[in-house]
Amino acid sequence: MTNADVARVFDEIADILEIKGADGFRVNSYRRVARQIDDLASDINEVAARGELAKLPGVGKSSAEKINELLETGELKMRGELLAEVPESLLELLKVPGLGPKKVALLWRERSINSLGDLKQAIEGGKLADLKGFGKKSIEQMSHGIAFLESSAGRRRLGTAWAVGTRLRELVEAMPGVRRVEHAGSLRRGCETVGDLDLLCVADDAEGTIKAFTELEDVTQVLAAGGTKGSILYQYRPRRSMQVDLRIVSEESFGAAWQYFTGSKEHNVRLRELAVKRGWSLNEYGLTEGELVIASRTEEEIYAALDLPCPPPEFREDRFEFDLKEIPTDLITREHIRGDLHMHTVASDGVNTIEEMARAAKKLGYEYICVTDHSASSAIANGLSADRLSKQIEEIHAINKRLKGVTVWAGSEVDILAGGKLDFPDELLAELDFAIASIHYGMGSDIKENTQRTLEAMQSPYINVIGHPTGRLLTRRDAMPLDIEAVAKEAARTGTALEMNSSHHRLDLKDQHARLARDCGAMICINTDAHATDQFEEIRFGIVTARRGGLLKGDVVNTQTAAQIRKFVERKRSG
DNA sequence: GCCGTTTTCGGCCCGACTGTTTTCAGTCG
Numbered sequence: 001m002t003n004a005d006v007a008r009v010f011d012e013i014a015d016i017l018e019i020k021g022a023d024g025f026r027v028n029s030y031r032r033v034a035r036q037i038d039d040l041a042s043d044i045n046e047v048a049a050r051g052e053l054a055k056l057p058g059v060g061k062s063s064a065e066k067i068n069e070l071l072e073t074g075e076l077k078m079r080g081e082l083l084a085e086v087p088e089s090l091l092e093l094l095k096v097p098g099l100g101p102k103k104v105a106l107l108w109r110e111r112s113i114n115s116l117g118d119l120k121q122a123i124e125g126g127k128l129a130d131l132k133g134f135g136k137k138s139i140e141q142m143s144h145g146i147a148f149l150e151s152s153a154g155r156r157r158l159g160t161a162w163a164v165g166t167r168l169r170e171l172v173e174a175m176p177g178v179r180r181v182e183h184a185g186s187l188r189r190g191c192e193t194v195g196d197l198d199l200l201c202v203a204d205d206a207e208g209t210i211k212a213f214t215e216l217e218d219v220t221q222v223l224a225a226g227g228t229k230g231s232i233l234y235q236y237r238p239r240r241s242m243q244v245d246l247r248i249v250s251e252e253s254f255g256a257a258w259q260y261f262t263g264s265k266e267h268n269v270r271l272r273e274l275a276v277k278r279g280w281s282l283n284e285y286g287l288t289e290g291e292l293v294i295a296s297r298t299e300e301e302i303y304a305a306l307d308l309p310c311p312p313p314e315f316r317e318d319r320f321e322f323d324l325k326e327i328p329t330d331l332i333t334r335e336h337i338r339g340d341l342h343m344h345t346v347a348s349d350g351v352n353t354i355e356e357m358a359r360a361a362k363k364l365g366y367e368y369i370c371v372t373d374h375s376a377s378s379a380i381a382n383g384l385s386a387d388r389l390s391k392q393i394e395e396i397h398a399i400n401k402r403l404k405g406v407t408v409w410a411g412s413e414v415d416i417l418a419g420g421k422l423d424f425p426d427e428l429l430a431e432l433d434f435a436i437a438s439i440h441y442g443m444g445s446d447i448k449e450n451t452q453r454t455l456e457a458m459q460s461p462y463i464n465v466i467g468h469p470t471g472r473l474l475t476r477r478d479a480m481p482l483d484i485e486a487v488a489k490e491a492a493r494t495g496t497a498l499e500m501n502s503s504h505h506r507l508d509l510k511d512q513h514a515r516l517a518r519d520c521g522a523m524i525c526i527n528t529d530a531h532a533t534d535q536f537e538e539i540r541f542g543i544v545t546a547r548r549g550g551l552l553k554g555d556v557v558n559t560q561t562a563a564q565i566r567k568f569v570e571r572k573r574s575g
Numbered sequence: 576g577c578c579g580t581t582t583t584c585g586g587c588c589c590g591a592c593t594g595t596t597t598t599c600a601g602t603c604g
Contacts, residue, residue, distance in 0.1 A: 025587055029576035060577050098593090100602045135595060185604090198604085224603095226592055231603095245604080247591095260589090265604070272588040277581095283589050 002481070003037050003044045006070055009079060010034035010063075015091050016082045018101035019108070032058035035266065037067075039319060041516040042485060045071055089115035097145040097223070103133060120146060144221055148233065148241070156242060157474050158541055159504025161187050161194035164236045168199060168244055175212050177204035180254070184261035185245075188313045190544030192474060192507045196243035197234075198261050206248040213246045253285045255298035260284035266318040274306050314547040319512075330552045332526075334543050336559040339368035340536060342413065342436055342467060342499065342527030347392055348373035349381040350531040354392075354408065355399055360533035362406040368562045370409040370434045371396060375423035377415040378440055384412070386428050393431055407562055409433035413467055415440055420456020422463070429462035434569055436499065436527075438467030439480070447481035454487050458496045461573045465525045465557075466491065468501040468508040476505075484513045485520060492521030495572040497557045500526045502542025503535070515549035523568075525557040 014030035036058050048071050053064035070076050093104045107113040128134045165187050172181045185198030203209040210230040214222045223231040228248045235241040249257035275282040280289050286296030295301035303310040315321040344350035354371055361369045374383035393410040400408055411434045415423040437457040470479035491498050498517050501508045526542040553559045
């Protein structure tokens, strides 16, 4: 069982307990365990094997026993018992906006509604009319909720959310009397996927702004419209919409509101606990002691009052930020990046020429790029044969002679074949300035095989980076099973970097894995894997993910100068 | 169910919006 599998079971138990009306704090403790395991960088099986489950925060004796039982038998007695009482299909009802555990329980007990299908039928058949708490409007909202769930379930990738969020922010900024608009929520924290967008706004006319917001073009539904909060479904392209929340706050309490609505929920819970311990209270209006406002105008003031450094939004997940005495000053930023070392051109499956890529990079102020088209085995991507690669190397040398201001390196994204063998012979790889090795096929193997294959590729003196190490495609394909710790340790030993692939489809390594890799001594290379010049911009997503993992300038290969990177390559080649 | 510089019991974070239950519970973030 993977971490995600175990986490899912604990979340499911929490859902069922909630429907059963169990104590909320007990429910929460199951949720906390689920999140803890989901966030864990290391394999839960290994933590269990070391007998260290109960050392995880929020995991006590009882949860540790349940995790062990799950890992050993693949099942959980308690889960079976609960599902004997509460049908599993009931859980999908919780996903309907506006339906919580209490109402789901009522639907089930009073009307024998067990599933989404049952609910749809009941609504159409008018069977809910006389059910307590289900008025005409509630039922209407539920219908919309089901339609929304069916048409656009799930979270959006960071890149999509960023584009939609930027558009919405501009629209609100243009409204009369609006003085400030900021992103909050998971978009501001740079999460790899975003559920809904949160905008925070200072405006002269709160109600007028909410009204204008709910009347924007492409609003398909107004979920809420009060004096300080508006909530809409915004259609950003046909059949695709996102929920967007707008809150109007005062200048005086902007910091408190920004902190509050940026979250995460878990981070805020911890912060409020710290406030309560001092006899204070923290909400979206400020940090207060009775009537006295201690801090509210800026986030910095609030954290400072609690004797904490103000963590960058990317840190606020209640993972490590509360242990920090100070925030590192050399946390990775886009300004640190001197070049991009993974990109494709028309030679394989890209859309721009080498020269076009080079000129675009120069415009961004990059000192160097490395052209890394696919190798022959990636036939579907028009991978280069040995012969074509040789010619491309010559072409690059010629381009470097006439193009000033940016250095183009000859590279390759070499396929790692079954067993860890590389797609090009050493003699050819030796001609390259820099090389990435990636797995593109056969990711269905088990953790041992995948790991071994990756370790083997790193043994080559000519491989400088392992590209998109886990092969995941966000919202489409799970990461392949891989022993990140073993890979990172070997990367550190061999002088091979691990990639932080910035494509918003990948973000691979993910934040926690990048942190683990760094802690194991591995270098990280933040690349875009651009297939077109405009995709260089996606570096922002890799940077934000690296920041979430706490990576510093010194942890990242391509913050170095061209000369330093040549040394990095030479060191590995000379053993 | 978890947890402890108020430690083995008794707490456990806070407010807006909605619909409908005429005074508030449920949901959401």
